[in-house]
Amino acid sequence: MGLADHWLKAAYEGASWLKLMRPLESLYVREVERRAAAWRNGRRHPWRAPVPVIVVGNITLGGTGKSPLVAWLGRHLVARGFRPGLLSRGYGGKAEYPLRVTADTRVVECGDEPRMLHDQTGLPVVVDPERARGARCLIEEGCNLIITDDGLQHHRLARDLEIVVVDGARGFGNGRCLPAGPLREPLGRLETVDAVIINGQPHHDVSPSILRSSNTFHMALEPSAWRRVSGDDGPHPLLPLPFSAPPFSPQVRAVAGIGNPQRFFATLDALGIEHQACPFGDHHRFVAEDLAVEDGRVVVMTAKDAVKCRDIAPPDCWALDVEAAPCKAFVAWLARQVAGWTAEAVPHTDPVEKSNG
Known part of the structure; x- marks a missing residue:
């Protein structure tokens, strides 16, 4: 693990040495609150899209399961008659923005999560650090609803719904803000969002006094299929394992x-797959050596990693697709929120001014 990964591990485990960072935390929180007040008090003005905007974000660093929920929302709202578009910052990508993700877009241009969302949903996906500009691009393509993957702290784009995803297993770590802890914003921010979704069974105290029971829901990430990373032979069922040879199974990396x-x-443990765990940092740029194995061994990875490894993956390299499975209460809540939205033609939009907000 790199230095950032060691720091994040310490933040979630509550390492005592992070107390040294609390003076810097105070400065960070002061700046966060100053910026939020500027938008709240009208000193800065967000751009309001002529279509509904749903922001799926988090208040912690590290993965929480946002992207699978974004994919689920996109498919779910298509079934309700909407034409949603997905908007992403595109972490790690470098391109001319706004960037419309297509089947030919390289991961180095768009980033791994937008590439994965495009492949999994088939929906329009646009990458742009200036999310208001990216939203306009999607609207011009005929989308009548915008779902942003992350962007909770990007106030330049006004939103109709804010949904925060919390990793149930890790919770809020030591409950401190950067750089003394993993929080991007103080926990009080959860009192202002529309819904909080806890991903998985909570093993930490997720502060019931902060998470309002009426707007707190649960979801699970469920494995759905295997795919060969370097091939196009379609999805394979979870069981029997497509890379096993009963009654023996090769060693898995x-x-x-x-x-x-x-x-x-x-997840691999739950599927009964014995494996050698090889963690890397978030958005790691894989090279062939990372996937090298002895003859007869198999490599398995996440769908997010697979989009970066298609050209370097060995023949017996497999990706595990997972899907978000929100609870029925959330599905019902969402239906009530979108009940007043219509899937009508998209109106003309006003220009979006460039902003660093």
């Missing part, structure tokens, strides 16, 4: 370059 690699390894 599990690599994960996501925000919380342990979640992937725990």
Whole structure:
């Protein structure tokens, strides 16, 4: 693990040495609150899209399961008659923005999560650090609803719904803000969002006094299929394992370059797959040596990692697709929220001014 990964591990485990960072935390929180007040008090003005905007974000560093929920929301709202578009910052990508993700877009241009969302949903995906500009691009393509993957702290784009995803296993770590802890914003921010979704069974105290019971829901990430990373032979069922040869199964090397690699390894455990766990940092740029194995061994990885490894993956390298499974209460809540939205033609939009907000 790199230095950032060691720091994040310490923040979630509550390492005592992070107390030294609390003076810097005070400065960070002061700046966060100053910026939020500027938007709240009208000193800065967000751009309001002529279509509904749903922001799916988090208040912690590290993976929480946002992207699978974004994919689920997109498919779910298509079934309700909407034409949603997905908007992403595109962490790690470098391109001319706004960037419309297509089947030919390289991961180095768009980033791993937008590439994965495009492949999994088939929906329009646009990458742009200036999310208001990216939203306009999606609207011009005919989308009548915008779902942003992350962007909770990007106030330049006004939103109709804010949904925060919390990793149930890790919770809020030591409950401190950067750089003394993993929080991007103080926990009080949860009192202002529309819904909080806890991903997985909570093993930490997720502060019931802060998470309002009426707007707190649960979801699970469920494995759905296997795919060969370097092939196009379609999805394979979870069981029997497509890379096994009963009654013996080859040794498996599990690599994960996501925000919380342990979640992937725990999924493999639940599937009964013995493996050698090889965690990497979030958004890790894989090279062939990372995937090298002896003859007869298999490499498995996440779908997010697979989009970066198609050209370097060995023949017996497999990706595990997972899907978000929100609880019925959330599905019902969402239906009530979108009941007043219509899937009508998209109106003309006003220009979006460039902003660093």
